[in-house]
Amino acid sequence: MNNPLQKIYENNIAWAEKIKTQRPDFFSDLSKQQSPEYLWIGCSDSRVVAEQLVGLQPGELFVHRNIANVVVPTDLNCLSVIQFAVEVLKVKHIIVCGHYGCGGVKASMEGIEHGLIDNWLCHIKSVHQKNEDELLCIADKTERLDRLCELNVIEQVRNICHTTVVQRAWRNNKELSVHGCIYTLETGILKDLNMRFSEIDHTNDIYQLKQAKKNIYQPNLKVMKSDYEGR
Numbered sequence: 641m642n643n644p645l646q647k648i649y650e651n652n653i654a655w656a657e658k659i660k661t662q663r664p665d666f667f668s669d670l671s672k673q674q675s676p677e678y679l680w681i682g683c684s685d686s687r688v689v690a691e692q693l694v695g696l697q698p699g700e701l702f703v704h705r706n707i708a709n710v711v712v713p714t715d716l717n718c719l720s721v722i723q724f725a726v727e728v729l730k731v732k733h734i735i736v737c738g739h740y741g742c743g744g745v746k747a748s749m750e751g752i753e754h755g756l757i758d759n760w761l762c763h764i765k766s767v768h769q770k771n772e773d774e775l776l777c778i779a780d781k782t783e784r785l786d787r788l789c790e791l792n793v794i795e796q797v798r799n800i801c802h803t804t805v806v807q808r809a810w811r812n813n814k815e816l817s818v819h820g821c822i823y824t825l826e827t828g829i830l831k832d833l834n835m836r837f838s839e840i841d842h843t844n845d846i847y848q849l850k851q852a853k854k855n856i857y858q859p860n861l862k863v864m865k866s867d868y869e870g871r
């Protein structure tokens with residue numbers, strides 16, 4: 641029976657052989673550990689190939705991708721990636737990368753039912769609503785979509801800064817910056833959106849988390865024990 645993935649396995653062998661020829665120790669070195677300096681949060685779009693477009697090698701970029709590069713504080717998957725990247729791998733930079741013409745962002749503007757994904761796209765609709773005055777002044781539909789793609793990156797950069805993981809890292813004076821950029825499919829060029837946050841004071845007061853006083857939420861175990869024994 642033909643394996644429908646045959647091409648993928650053949651490509652893999654050719655790729656591994658090519659790398660082994662160029663750098664004989666590459667895989668044995670890489671298998672020992674990874675120490676990426678960057679966490680990349682991008683769109684799942686198959687045309688936005690994270691490592692390739694920034695010229696990095698395997699082991700140099702820790703990657704999380706989802707539809708329209710959204711970061712929400714209830715997404716355990718994304719939060720776990722951020723926590724592992726910051727606290728275990730000790731990455732120094734978190735990069736949110738959007739792309740112009742993003743299908744997820746476009747779908748959020750259409751007002752048409754797409755199914756379950758509409759719940760996810762609500763996060764982008766909120767960005768739209770927040771920036772409605774600016775967006776509705778843009779007459780051209782493509783330009784409006786592209787601006788929302790940029791605003792979505794800006795919002796997600798802020799959301800990352802508000803996470804407990806990043807707040808804690810900054811409170812402990814860890815070297816960590818959060819950046820935003822956007823990719824143009826037609827040219828392959830990445831544009832810096834000049835969003836760069838690297839300390840707790842860069843976030844609004846309401847999001848800044850001070851360390852709680854020790855034992856403030858600890859139950860009084862002695863009282864509880866005597867209560868129990870007295871029964």
Ligand SMILES: [Zn+2]
Binds near residue numbers: 742
């Ligand atoms: Zn996209």
